[in-house]
Amino acid sequence: MNDAAKTPWHLWAIGLVSLLWNSVGAYDYTQTRMRNMEYLEGMGFTEEALAYIDNFPIWADIAWAFGVWGALAGSILLLLRNHFAVTAYALSLAGAVLSNLYPFVVEPPAIMQSSAAKVFSLVIIGIAAALLYYAHRMKAAGVLR
Numbered sequence: 001m002n003d004a005a006k007t008p009w010h011l012w013a014i015g016l017v018s019l020l021w022n023s024v025g026a027y028d029y030t031q032t033r034m035r036n037m038e039y040l041e042g043m044g045f046t047e048e049a050l051a052y053i054d055n056f057p058i059w060a061d062i063a064w065a066f067g068v069w070g071a072l073a074g075s076i077l078l079l080l081r082n083h084f085a086v087t088a089y090a091l092s093l094a095g096a097v098l099s100n101l102y103p104f105v106v107e108p109p110a111i112m113q114s115s116a117a118k119v120f121s122l123v124i125i126g127i128a129a130a131l132l133y134y135a136h137r138m139k140a141a142g143v144l145r
Contacts, residue, residue, distance in 0.1 A: 007081060007143055015079040018131055022071040025124075029068040052108055060102040067095030071128060078135055083144040089132040096128045 031039040032053060040050065056064070070092030077085035100121045107113075138144045 011078065011081070011138060011143060014131075014134060015075060018071075019075040019079065021127065022068075022075045025068050026072045029064065049108075052106075055106075056102060060099055063095045063098035065095070066091050067099050067124075067128070068092075070095055071131070074131060074135065078131075078138070078144070081138075081144050083139050085135040085144055086132065086139050089128065089135050093125070093128040093132050096125045100125065 035050065070088045070090075074085045074088035074092055077088055103113075135144065
């Protein structure tokens, strides 16, 4: 039996959707870290919000990077049916949780305190957890090698 026959259709669907979703996160991270003012102003960011981001402690900055790049790597590895997708998604979830702890340490600017921003943070963590769970199930089923 060939490997493609053992790969469920939903792996391709979830892999592609997660790749698109995580590409948006990677784009946002890159535009923010490169201080693309046109992009940031379009998102409603102020100088106060940028100063807050620029003053992240190293642990929060590293966690954010792991969250973003771990998720993107996980999506690619999932599509490649590689078992390291589980590790990448685990790093992503840890990064998402840790980077979202920082607002409890230092109060963020108003734009980052809205109900929508808080809900979106929870959505990101929820999706990261769901992708880790899915990759783990695919590894247990022998789909990821």
